[in-house]
Structures are given as structure tokens and as C-alpha cells.
Amino acid sequence: MLTEEERKHIWKELRKLYHPSILSRLKRKIYNALAYIKDRLSTTVTTATAPLTATIPIASTMPEFKKAIEDAQKKALAGLGSLYDPLLENSIGRLVAVKVKDVDGEEKMYQGILREYSNNYISVYDVDYRLQVKALYQGTEILEGYPMPIYKAYGVVFGYKKHVKIESIVTSNGKTSITFKNISGSIVKLEKAKINSLESSISTLLKPEQSISVTFEGEIKNPIIELEYEISREADIIWPRSKVKVIGLGDYPPTILEAILTTI
Secondary structure, three states, rough: OHHHHHHHHHHHHHHHHHHOOHHHHHHHHHHHHHHHHHHHOOOOOOHHHHHHHHHHHHHHHHHHHHHHHHHHHHHHHHHOOOOOOOOHHHOOOOOOEEEEEEEOOOEEEEEEEEEEEEEEEEEEEEEEEEEEEEEEEOOOOOOOOOOOOOOOOOOOOOOOOOOOOEEEEEEEEOOEEEEEEEEOOEEEEEEEEEOEEEEEEEEEEEEEEEEEEEEEOOOOOEEEEEEEEEEEEEEEEEEEOOEEEEEEOOOOOHHHHHHHOOOO
């Protein structure tokens, strides 16, 4: 979780995004003008070289010759900056919804403030990033080194504190009932629990201090229990554009964001 000082720093950054200074606006206009020029140059160069490859006989018989011309085009334009994206440009400083192919291979939806973009990356601030976590218990005691993230995300610092504790283990009538309690200050989504070869799918949201009981077949004394769950952490994320797609604006209207930012 962010400290109060870190939270204020992030919101000040977001306020600058939402209410950019005159100098920032001027820089952005110059940058966009240069990007537009690059885009036009790219079109012009392609148009100019197309007749060249068409009229030279060797170009039609040797694909590597045509490829060499195309590579020369790319190198000539590579140093001119990023291409201008009008849809993303109009969304800078606004809450956007993005669809992401995450580190676990699943497609997930996130919201955040669009900070910046380039040909290869998109930067989004204030994202409630979801982390898959695993905890291992011997009876009611959590083992050393747990909880731990199931998938490693570059740049994400994970705090090894307890999120879920085992409140009780009751064995009777040929069954084992385990009660899990959310002891963190945030909502936790329990995914599944395992005892030996037995597995139970939970898929339940637990609010802070809320509990849930899961029952397994068999009376198992002092069991080894594996629990998988999901937490979220506020983070500023830089995603490869190949992994993310901006699909629209976020849920709450910009006027609410403006009201929040003006209080900082």
C-alpha cells in the first residue's frame, strides 16, 4: 500500500496531468507537430520509393533488394520521434479503461490515468494492479517465506505480510472444515484451497475481517494447507503496447477526478 506521502505525490502528478501548465501545453503541441511531420514524411517516402522498386527489374526478382529499400526507409525515419495517435492524445490525463494480457496469460480489465504513450509502450498511473498470491500453512500457522506472489511482475515490490489467517480447523463426521479470515485492510479474493491431493474452488471476495469456511472430505489432523488468492496494489504501470489496448474512458466522469485533484 502507498504511504500518505507517496499518495499525495501521485495525486500532485495527476493534477499536473489534468491541469497542464502553458509551457507543458506548448511542448506537447510542438511534439505533436513534429510527430505529424514524421507521419507525413513516412507517407511521402513510401510513395516516392514505390515507383523505384516497381521500375527496377531486380526488385521484382530479388525480395531482399525490396527489403533493403524498406529497411532504409525505416532507418531514415527512426530518429524523428513517436507517431502521433489522436485517440490516445485526447485521453492523456483522463481515466481510461484498458484490456491487458497479463503476466499469467489471462486478459484482464484495468482502469487508470493515461500518463504517456509511445510506439512501443503505454504508461498508466494509479492502477489497482491485481497480484496472484500463494500462502502455505502447517495447521493454523503460516510457513516461513509465505505469502509469496505466484507470478513475478517486474518493478512490483511485494510486502511479505499476512493477508489471510486460518482462524480454525474443525474435524468431525468424516470432514475437515477450515475457516479463513481476511486480516488485511483491503478486499481479498480467495481463489482455491488445497489439502494434500484435495482441492476446493472458492472464488469468493472477502472484505476486511470477514471469514469463510471451506469443507474437505476426510478428517485430516494438522494438515498442510495451500491457499491461492488475489490482492490489488496501487501502482504506476508501463505496459508494452503489444499487450494492452485502450478500449475507452473509465467509469467515473472527469468532473469527479477534477474535484479530487483540486483538493490537493
